Amino acid sequence: MFRLSHIVLAVILISGVVLTGCSSTPAVAKNGDTVQVDYTGKLTDGTVFDSSAGHAPLEFTLGQEQVIPGFEKAILGMKVGEKKTVTIPTAEAYGPYHEDWVMQISRDRIKTDAEITVGQVLNLTANGQQFQFLVTNISDNGTLTLDPNSPLAGKDLTFDIQLIKIK
Numbered sequence: 001m002f003r004l005s006h007i008v009l010a011v012i013l014i015s016g017v018v019l020t021g022c023s024s025t026p027a028v029a030k031n032g033d034t035v036q037v038d039y040t041g042k043l044t045d046g047t048v049f050d051s052s053a054g055h056a057p058l059e060f061t062l063g064q065e066q067v068i069p070g071f072e073k074a075i076l077g078m079k080v081g082e083k084k085t086v087t088i089p090t091a092e093a094y095g096p097y098h099e100d101w102v103m104q105i106s107r108d109r110i111k112t113d114a115e116i117t118v119g120q121v122l123n124l125t126a127n128g129q130q131f132q133f134l135v136t137n138i139s140d141n142g143t144l145t146l147d148p149n150s151p152l153a154g155k156d157l158t159f160d161i162q163l164i165k166i167k
Contacts, residue, residue, distance in 0.1 A: 026079045027166050031063035035075055036165040042158045044087075049152065057164045068093050071159060078163040087158045097154030107142040116144065 029035050036057035041050040052058050060066040062075060070092030074084065090096060110116065110124070120135045137145035 034167040094150040
């Protein structure tokens, strides 16, 4: 024989279990989450260097070093729909510009018959690894000046970010 008080107590306990599983607190982005982000990247003078506008959101997994450290750090703790603007210092972006990485090599060391021009990016392989070099100069004697630094090295970067989805 059940008393009304037992039924009320059972309803309260069941309700508590159901409500505990239904959190109204939105999820926040954490390491291991795959996230989708809309963004616009700008230099300190406001020049836009990259944006997801008109494209699919950028998707990556937090903690997997798939984006620059400062960008990932900015996403951690964000909620879906949240927007923010962050300035990422050089050290947490593409690092400092390394003048000592710039090199000069003879044109005949590049194995291609295609014309090489200033401003062109060359994909070169050394020891089984592929590297990108920007051709910054071609001397009259055919010597190429190649720069492996990122075009964003040595720069602080500002990003407008919106977290679109957490998977």
